[in-house]
Amino acid sequence: MTILIAYDGSDDARTAIEYAAAHVRTDEPAVVLTVWEPLLSQLTWAPVVTVGALPPEQDPGSEKYGEQTEAEQISEQGAELARKAGFGAVTARAERSNGPNWAAIVDVAESLDASLIVMGSRGLSGAKSVLLGSVSDRVLHHAHRAALIVPPVREDG
Numbered sequence: 234m235t236i237l238i239a240y241d242g243s244d245d246a247r248t249a250i251e252y253a254a255a256h257v258r259t260d261e262p263a264v265v266l267t268v269w270e271p272l273l274s275q276l277t278w279a280p281v282v283t284v285g286a287l288p289p290e291q292d293p294g295s296e297k298y299g300e301q302t303e304a305e306q307i308s309e310q311g312a313e314l315a316r317k318a319g320f321g322a323v324t325a326r327a328e329r330s331n332g333p334n335w336a337a338i339v340d341v342a343e344s345l346d347a348s349l350i351v352m353g354s355r356g357l358s359g360a361k362s363v364l365l366g367s368v369s370d371r372v373l374h375h376a377h378r379a380a381l382i383v384p385p386v387r388e389d390g
Contacts, residue, residue, distance in 0.1 A: 257351075
C-alpha cells in the first residue's frame with residue numbers, strides 16, 4: 234500500500250512528515266503530494282475571501298509554468314524531507330486542482346488506493362477557519378481511508 238503525504242512547504246507539513254516517519258511503517262512506498270491551483274481558479278470557488286481587484290491578466294503559459302514549477306519544487310523538497318526522515322521509496326508529485334485543495338488530495342488518495350493520508354493541520358480557529366476552511370478537516374471527512382492529521386507544534390509561553 235502507499236502512504237500519501239500532503240505537503241505544502243509549511244512548518245506544519247514538515248512536522249507531519251517527521252511525526253509520520255517516527256510512527257508509521259516507512260518501508261511502504263510514499264507519495265509526497267503538492268496541490269497547486271491557478272489563482273483565478275481559487276477566486277472562482279472561494280469568492281468570499283476575495284478582497285480587492287483581480288490581478289492583471291497573465292500569459293497562460295507563464296501562469297502554468299510559474300505555479301506548476303513552484304509546486305513541483307515544493308513537492309521535491311517534501312520528498313527529500315521524507316527520505317531524510319526515513320521513508321524508503323518516495324515519489325514527488327504535483328497536481329493541479331480546479332477546485333479546493335482538499336478535493337484534489339482525496340482524489341489522488343483514491344487513485345493511489347493510499348493506505349494512509351498524512352498531513353499537517355494549521356490549527357485555524359474562529360473567523361479564519363470559517364473563511365479559509367480547513368483542508369485537513371475536509372480531507373478527514375471526505376476521504377474513505379485512514380488519515381493522520383498532525384497538529385501544529387505547541388509553543389509554550
